[in-house]
Amino acid sequence: MSQTSVNHRAAGRRVVSSVALGLAGALALAACSPPGGEAEPTAEPDATSTGGATAAPVGDVSCPAEDTTIKAYVETGFPIFAELAAEFENQYPNVTFDIREDQFAVITQNAPRTLADSDTDIMRLPQMSDLASQGLLLDLDEYAAAFGWDQWPSSQLEQLRVDVEGRRGDGPLYGMGLNFSMTGVFYNKALAEQIGMTEPPATLAEFDEYLQVAKDAGLTPINQFNGGATGGLAFPLQGLMASYGPPSDINSWIYLQDGATIDTDTNLQAAEHLAGWIDSGYFAEDINSIDYSQMMSRFIGGESVFIFNGDWESGNLDTQMPGEVGFFLMPPLEEGGQLGAMSAPLTYGISANAGNPDCAAFFLDWVATDETARTITVEVGGSHPMGPVDAFMPEVDPSSVTAQTLAAGATVGENNGSMDFIANATGEIYAKSWTPNLQKMVAGEQTAAGMLESVQADYLEQIGG
């Protein structure tokens, strides 16, 4: 190798490195404006809306007569949306659905960007207060008035209202449910018979006894997902909270109402009751490592007597174990006493950038009012359709678990016991607080009191910051 070529190479390297530096510098400069634009402290909040786009005044809202494509972004693993869309296409042949599916965790991460950057019309929504206050969702109040959604029981849509401060429970409507689901206790009828449980326990004490009998009989009383980032013990915990104290207090906490706290006496009793179950060995030993699908496959495989879950599995269980599964709500302290259940609409929203907002809203109304759609909702989804109390209900086989969950839904309604999920209070309360604390409680590294204190501290930090 000659000296000159080395010389050239060194020079070439200098040129290249200076060009690279220049390029990097130029790119860095180009990126120098604040991300997303500067915050405008002078912008005054609009008195009439929370910053979300408002639907145009509507008279007779429906889908256009020409060919229309509705872009939907929905949760994978639950066939209900696809079935409803197919039936809608059947009834309105000029409308086609373009459906993209992802896991719920992925939707949670993508939601703001998808809503901001694409013309998705209709989308499965995660915790929605941030999305609404960022103006990414369409305000559906005009549609609610046009379709008469405001005549339905207000509890159905309460969770989907977000006010100017990002608190839920009140304010403009930013979402709509395909159905509303509810949680409680599923049990394997054959195993329940083995422990002498011929009908659901009427009180919590009775439930405790059955758990002990199951344990003594060498069965695994409860399998519950609690591994990874999914603290599934929040299900029984919230059920217990509603047996010990008023569900409305829990809702105020979830809706971020002023002065609300999770660290109350009755919630402490509930958490201690749960800790008692853990100490008595009523849960499978490895719940800190099992995920949702493992819990389901174990339950379907007959490996546990009970699971705490929601009626979104009713349809599935009726297919997989027809006639073999029962359902009851977390029992009250005294027979006929107060009880409650997590109950939430399967939330869908319309994007502020939607290309066909009218057609999307028309579809959501059709889901709640069309008889075929309501039948699909019950048979495929297993949950109660949205809509007025006296609306059409399909015939359901009385021995199916779907029939039991639908009946339980009515009981919750009568008791005013419907609550949103404690994991939905803030965007990160589940992953950052409930899950680690519940997992620590299983491992004996956290007490019931310590958990509530810690969750409340995180909650205040999150809503303050």
Place this chain on the structure above:
Amino acid sequence: MASTWRTSTGTTVPAEESSGDIRSRRRADRARRLRAGLPGLALVAPALFFYAVFVLRPLAATVQYSFYEWDGIGPSTWVGVDNYVRLFTDPELIGPIVNAFQLILYFSIIPVIFGVISAAIIRKFGSSKLALASRTVLFLPQVIPLVAAGIMWTWIMATNGVLNQGLALVGLDGVTRAWLGDFDTALPAVGVIGAWVNVGLCMLLMLAGMTKIDPALYEAARLDGAGAIREFVSVTLPAVRQELGVAIIITVISALRSFDIIFISTQGGPGNSTLVPGLEIYYLAFFSREIGQASALAVALTALVLIVVLPLNRLTRTESTS
């Protein structure tokens, strides 16, 4: 560096030339060099473009974001170094860093030791079928995507997985547990997956280093009466010092910035016992939507990796020249 090249070139300037000639000559030199550099520049331009767009620009943007409070969508607010201050004051953000350092044991130290020993043994077999087979088996984990490795190991370590079945078979029912769901064993269990993945890389690096050792050295050692262990310590180990350095650096980096395996197997659980900085950055950015705080942690992690790795790099360099 370039100036030393220039003085050492054969094209020395004749004494009788005037200073003006020298200047013009230098200018011509520079122009020629630039011309000669252009084809080279053209060749690297495509790669450089992608490097700039996908590495340099995101890097600059991350540094910039770290000074803002931003949710990723709406307007942002300049907060100066607040995000960095929180890194050092919030115990929740320090825990993951401690975990990452513990992982160095599993991701780096164990695989390097195991890699050196297995390479030395495989080298003894020469080019026999056994050597080929063991090389393939040990290197296979490097070929498997980390996500697949993570899923496979969660099955192995599940309550009714192969590991517990094996333990029960030999009468060790007492120690069986949900390895990834137990506060005491989750981090080591995740570490074992990392060790399994990294052993292949270390072994291959060591083998490459060992093939360049002069066989005469071994012969001489043997003539001097050295046994297998003496041979390993006095001949093999010093010869692969440089490869050892590379293996340590690569594996230490993989420990500090680990993400995939943990995301698949434990997602940081149970109760944050396997939370590492990479995962925390992901949670901050995509769940908490604190892009600024996530960026600050990412910048800090990059700095941390450099702080840990640069001295290691120097160590191996001086050792190899001494």
